[in-house]
Amino acid sequence: MNPFSITQFNEYVSKKLNGDPNLKNLPLIGEVSGVSTSGGHMYFSLKDENSVLRAVIWRSNISRIDTSLIKNGSKIVALGDISAYARGGNYSFSIRMVESFGEGDLAKEYNRVKKLLESEGLFSREHKKPIPRFVKRIGVITSDTGAAIEDIKKIITSKNDYADIIIFPTLVQGIGSPASIIKSIETANNYSKSVKCIDVLIIGRGGGSAEDLAAFNDEDVARAIFASKIPTISAVGHESDVSISDWVADARAETPTAAADMAAINTFELREQIARNEQELKKSIAYKIKMERNNIKIQREHLIHAMSGKIREMKLNIDKAVITLKENNPTNVLSKGYALVTKNDIVVSDMSNIALDEIYTIVMADGSFEAKTTSKTQN
Template structure:
């Protein structure tokens, strides 16, 4: 009886599994759990169903080709081969492809990136830059071959010849396309003097347009200081670039029409503005002439002396009214003061005392008032003033 070491038995089982043709290229369907993306770029996760679990490893050389981000709970179909990991003595699936179960991988990747960039605000209209009315220098990031660039150049020259075109030739599909497109946009921003950028390509399948659904291209468009028009595919094709760009054109030809106005239409528009301006000036001059004529025919210009005299008379009348009002006010105030003083004087007047039955006794000449009986002698003549009239008296006796 042969006795195996653990290592020998594990290797024997591994060799049996690796010789099985079915297990060398197998598709397995299940739900992802315990997903981990290592720093090295490898994917580690468990594929499970209601009854079993299967360890899965996907090395970086394969994981970098997966267009979407695997997540826990996602139903997927995985293609790979089964082998044994000798150190732990467990069999596992070495994945080479992953596809979402029921949804296309590229469509899922598109939706995942679109949602993430939208949450970051890259699609927000407040970040959209206005397109220049008439760009002098236009940068185009696209393939130098194909109908797209020829159509754009022809349309731009036809609409307004003399525009300077800078073509940045790049790959527009394949693995090298996304970084090449991003570098082209960055190059035009560093170059300076470029007023507008058109980035895109002609129509194709979703795989052929995929470079414009990548994060590196989306962020290079968002970071551009120059306005960007996204022109990818046909009218029904929408890419991440369309949402990030400052403007989206349905086709490359439409982008050329959007970038440059038609010179003939612009000339007609300018002629219309010139005609409207001339009419407006003519109307303004006519109005001003009528106003000037009305001024010249007015009284102030025809008989200025009358106007000046009338104004002077109005001023004099106004001042006279003000002076009369002021004089009346002063007279009324002084009359009031006089009445008060007269009242006081009346109260102090000796006549008022005489009216109450008193009299004033003086010498006949009125120079001395007699207010003491000892100051006169018997037989002396005195004058007595009453309220009405006077009496001439002789003193008979002092009492």
């Protein structure tokens, strides 16, 4: 046996394909999916219900084609040739002309579900549950083997050392994926209710073609997300991908990475902020105490000054009272040669109270004596 090299085989197949006249000027009908551009060329897939064909519009042909017809979900009729690439061992459909053929099946179903659920109010803001700011437990519904789950775990653990991550392994594309997503949503809600509370639920997957993301446009999946008692974040595909789950979930993240960032607060930054706030509070309290002490000192000085003034005033009043008492002291009056007449220790100050032949006590400054009245003269 004389074996061929891979290069020889690919070159042979390439020549056969490129040289077959039946594969030239072919009109093909298909639904556009996975549109991208690179180097001025446009790449996408044409598909029907059973097969997918890689397609390309080379930069030299783009100016002759209405590229607005080339969008995900649109159905087109394309004229072109089969072009084989020997080195890569693949072939694609090189397009020279495009006509519109209407809306593709996936796009039709997407618009049907979107219109129905929107009319029922499932997208209304009033039904959106707030995403908690401080979460203790984050549930993740996605494939446990894809890149999305690794990105989610990496983002959460890099910024948050408090929240737990609970993964619900889920089939997120292909046959059976809608049922798998619905089951995981129900399982997460039952777990949250009966085992440990889940604060937020991330539902999604990484990027892919329209077919890969189709499960998240399923009507039953959308209704399961809406019925979730746990606040939900939809994170499907890339930034430009918008699925039905994005519309019905409580919040939408552009990517699974963005969903992880949205769900988990940065506990490291939070601790630093708390420490800064604590220092600022201590400084503020110390400053307040200092100001209050100064204020108390000033108030004390004002009080002492006021009390000193009051004491001086009271002392002056006392001195005046003493002088007045001294001036009105009977003893002082008696020292001037006056006498005090008493009867049974009662001062007699009126001549009408003097009776004849009565004995009265006469008090003088240096003593007293008794006298008997023999006569009286009334002025």
